[in-house]
Amino acid sequence: MKINELSKKSGVSARMLRYYEEQGLIRPMRLSSGYRDYCQNDISILKNIKALQEAGLTLNVIRVLMPCIISQPVRFDPCPLIVATLKDQRLKLQQTIEDQSRALSILEQYLDETGQMDIPEVLPNSMWESGSVAYA
């Protein structure tokens, strides 16, 4: 199937499908016309990529993991590389959760200190983009 068809079936934009190929995640054949020709397996690969991304894995990590993925309902071949990579990812996630948790606490403390003044909860993005908000 050609790129647009796969895009509709997978929900992945044609732009991203080309990008995935550039990153070595999928290797579609080429028609004599030069158009990419995707197979059924590519759909499975795409589903796997989506599943892995939901675990916060980046394309770079997914790329090295790809060869160790058994089949669609994402399953890993328990090789040392996989275990090490997943544990590393777990550590990074725990770290960002901690960082954001601290950031949230600080923000809430600032809000408490302002004592609920008559300011809007949220400012329109346009105010920030136009630079109309004064920093002091």
Place this chain on the structure above:
DNA sequence: GTTCTAACA
């Protein structure tokens, strides 16, 4: 009309 590559927003 569709897809390709490259490049810009």
Place this chain on the structure above:
DNA sequence: TGTTAGAA
């Protein structure tokens, strides 16, 4: 990531 230009 989306979008667009110019070519096939």
